[in-house]
Amino acid sequence: MRDDELDVTDVHQRARTGPVPEDRAIDAAVDSAYRRARDRHDGAVADYIPVLAGADPDAFGLCVADVDGGLHEAGQTRVPFSIQSISKAFAYALLCEAVGHHEVRELVGVNSTGLAFNSVIAIEMNDGHPMNPMVNAGAIATTALLPGGSPDGQWRFLHEGLSRFAGHELILDDEVYRSESGTNQRNQAIAALLHSYGRMRTDPAEAVDVYTRQCSLRVDARDLAVMGATLADGGVNPLTGDQVVSADVCRDTLAVMAASGLYQTSGEWLFEIGLPGKSGVAGGLVTVAPGKVGIGAYAPRLDAAGNSVRGQVATAYLARSLGLNIFASASHFHREDTP
Numbered sequence: 001m002r003d004d005e006l007d008v009t010d011v012h013q014r015a016r017t018g019p020v021p022e023d024r025a026i027d028a029a030v031d032s033a034y035r036r037a038r039d040r041h042d043g044a045v046a047d048y049i050p051v052l053a054g055a056d057p058d059a060f061g062l063c064v065a066d067v068d069g070g071l072h073e074a075g076q077t078r079v080p081f082s083i084q085s086i087s088k089a090f091a092y093a094l095l096c097e098a099v100g101h102h103e104v105r106e107l108v109g110v111n112s113t114g115l116a117f118n119s120v121i122a123i124e125m126n127d128g129h130p131m132n133p134m135v136n137a138g139a140i141a142t143t144a145l146l147p148g149g150s151p152d153g154q155w156r157f158l159h160e161g162l163s164r165f166a167g168h169e170l171i172l173d174d175e176v177y178r179s180e181s182g183t184n185q186r187n188q189a190i191a192a193l194l195h196s197y198g199r200m201r202t203d204p205a206e207a208v209d210v211y212t213r214q215c216s217l218r219v220d221a222r223d224l225a226v227m228g229a230t231l232a233d234g235g236v237n238p239l240t241g242d243q244v245v246s247a248d249v250c251r252d253t254l255a256v257m258a259a260s261g262l263y264q265t266s267g268e269w270l271f272e273i274g275l276p277g278k279s280g281v282a283g284g285l286v287t288v289a290p291g292k293v294g295i296g297a298y299a300p301r302l303d304a305a306g307n308s309v310r311g312q313v314a315t316a317y318l319a320r321s322l323g324l325n326i327f328a329s330a331s332h333f334h335r336e337d338t339p
């Protein structure tokens, strides 16, 4: 979305200097971001997974978790929804931690496709390579490479790892899992296509099943903020103190999120907001300001690429007003921008 579509042309873009913004500044920014974004009613709730169509289109929650463990919330931050594609970023981090940077880069890739998240054309155009872990092909390939020794072992590994990012045990939403399992022929086709190119090390149908379970884990906006803050804090969950992954893995994961986290609109997102982010079709959005905060948003109305409209609007406001954009510097002679 452009800056006028994000409603931030009137917001002064602060430079990203200094420490984590103060609690009061974050509270005020969360409140303003929430009120601005709440006025937006454009976009559509996803319905290609039938159960998602039943979401309340007006649900909206926004939470910032800072690396000191502070939570700053507005709206419905405890309303549960399925994590969907946001799980891809955390599954990727867990795989990098288990297998290592180089092997994952070779097998899954790090370049964006410029195409929709469930594109089959991207696979065909790239000699069967899944391209990156933020689109379905790369995410299914990522899940297939996880340790665990069997689909159930991989699921346990994922479930435990994603729960550690959130700081408590995440629950599988059975209704979402069943709804998606009955309608995920396209993901099965993607896995079969990767298999035909010799890119799947496990049974493609089993990999899709573990991936579908992964996408059906239930989170809320607060969970997403804490999961993001863990990536912002060198892999340490700021609520539990648990080192979930290494700082090196966080850096690699954030780079891939920056390049491809919002699918074919990742360039626009980086241009306007300047932070690594990852969206999901249920309406979740996680954004990471390295060394500072994680931002979790939930609002089910999506733009044409499948990204939450209110989530993007609220995050754009937070990035600008709190000086989170990683590309925004100020001359060191003029430090009045320092929060």
Ligand SMILES: NC(=O)CC[C@H](N)C(=O)O
Pocket: 083, 084, 085, 086, 117, 118, 136, 180, 187, 212, 215, 279, 280, 281, 282, 306
């Ligand atoms: N963009 C998304 O959130 C897509 C995730 C969804 N489970 C799918 O595979 O289609």
